[in-house]
Amino acid sequence: MNKTELIDHIAKTADISKAASSRALDALIGAVKATLKKNGTVTLVGFGTFSVGKRAARIGRNPRSGEAIKIKAAKVPKFKPGKALKDAVN
DSSP, X not given: OOHHHHHXXXXXXXXXXXXXXXXXXXXXXXXXXXXXXXXXXXXXXXXXXXXXXXXXOEEEXXXXXXXXXXXXXXXXXXXXXXXXXXXXHO
């Protein structure tokens, strides 16, 4: 399912227009991004938790030349599914 299909599904299920559905989805995505940017977490009970993880700096290898390269430390978004989501999938 892509974003357009998700907007269509939300519009049909919630009985709202596609434009309103698109704005609602964009607002949700924007809120999650803004919270994660501030190193916060977003918990949707029954669905899961979005959080920020830290990846340490490390040494890697260039696959073409085999030469060692430095890979910078980075913050990465993480998602941990909730129990209800896990149960729905299984």
